[in-house]
Amino acid sequence: MIFAGQGRARFLGAVDGFETAVRAQDPDGAERAFQEMHQSLGEAGAQEIAEAAPRLAALLADVPPGPRGIVAVVVGACVERGADPGPCAPYVFVELAEALAEVGEFCERWQETGGGDFPDPEDGEAHAALFDRVGPEAALAWLSLPQWEMACVAMLNHPGVRTALDGSLRARLVRAVGVVEEASGHQFKCLKYGLLVLDDEPLVVLHRPTGTGYRMRMSGIGDNFQLHTLLADALVGGGHVPGRAPSAQEVAVCRDAPGQVHTTGSFNLMTPGGEWVWNEGTPADIPVVDGVRLLVLDPPAYERSWPSGRFFPGMTGDLVLERVLDAAETRYWLGGCVPAT
Structure with missing residues (x-):
C-alpha cells in the first residue's frame, strides 16, 4: 500500500513538473518530467x-x-x-x-x-x-x-x-x-x-423477399459486418424473416462481449438504388432517403463467413427494432427501390 501511494504521488508530481516545464518552454525539463510521467503511469x-x-x-x-x-x-x-x-x-x-x-x-x-x-x-x-x-x-x-x-x-x-x-x-x-x-x-x-460512427440513428430496413419492413435505431456500430450480425439477430432471430439466426455468442460479441466468433452472413445488404452496401464499409454508407437511412435486404448471393465481433473492441454497439412497418408503409418504401444491379 505504501508503494502504491508513492506511485500515485510520483505520477501526479511528474504531471506537475511536465506542466510547469511546458508553460516555461523548458524542453529539457519537459523531457525529464515526461519520462517520469510515462514510467509512473502504470502505478497511478x-x-x-x-x-x-x-x-x-x-x-x-x-x-x-x-x-x-x-x-x-x-x-x-x-x-x-x-x-x-x-x-x-x-x-x-x-x-x-x-x-x-x-x-x-x-x-x-x-x-x-x-x-x-x-x-x-x-x-x-x-x-x-x-x-x-x-x-x-x-x-x-x-x-x-x-x-x-x-x-x-x-x-x-x-x-x-x-x-x-x-x-x-x-x-x-x-x-x-x-x-x-x-x-x-x-x-x-x-x-x-x-x-x-452513428448514434441514435434511425434506420428503415426492407426485406425484399418477404415484402416486409422494419423501423430500427442503431448506435455505436463500427462497420457493416457488425451491423449484418445484429440485423440477422433482430429479424431472423426475432422470427420476422426466414434464414440463419446468429448464435447468442455471435450477437454478444457484436454488442459488448470481448472476442470474436465465426459467423455466416444471412443477407445481401443493398441500397435502394440496387447497389451493394459492403460489409467492409460502415453504416454511414447507407443512403438517406426522405430523412432516414434506408437499407434493403436481399438473399445472399453466395455464402460468406467472417469473424463476428466489433471493429472497435472498446465501443459498445446496439441495434433496436422499434416497430414492424405496416403493409402500406412497406409498399411506399419498396416502391422507390430498384432490383440489385
Missing part, C-alpha cells in the same frame, strides 16, 4: 488518472509538435483507464484538425519534391531524410498521425464524446482524412471509421 490510481487527463489535454496546444501526439496518446491511455473523456476530447480533436492540415501540406511537398511511395509513418529508419525533404513541421505531422489515431479512437469509444462532437468539425475531419488517404495511399481506417 483512478483518482490521479482522472485528475491528470484533462490537465494534459488542456496542455496539448502548448506542447511542441514532436511530442504533442505522444502526449495525446497518454491522455487516451488515461481515458481507457477510466478518466472522463468529456473534458479531454475537445482539445484532442482541435489538435487533430491542426495535424491533418499540416499533413495536407506534407502531401503537397512530397509530390513537389519528387513524389514516389509515401513513407510508412511508423517506420523510424527514414525520419532524418524525411525532415530534410519536406521540412520538420510537415514531417512531424505525418509521423504523428498514428498517435492521433490512437488518441482519438480512445475518445470516440465513448458515446458522449461522439454525440458532443460538433457536426461541422466531424465532417471536416472526415474530409481531411479522406484527402490524406487519397493523396498518400495510406489508410487511417480506425480514425475515419471512428469519426463515421
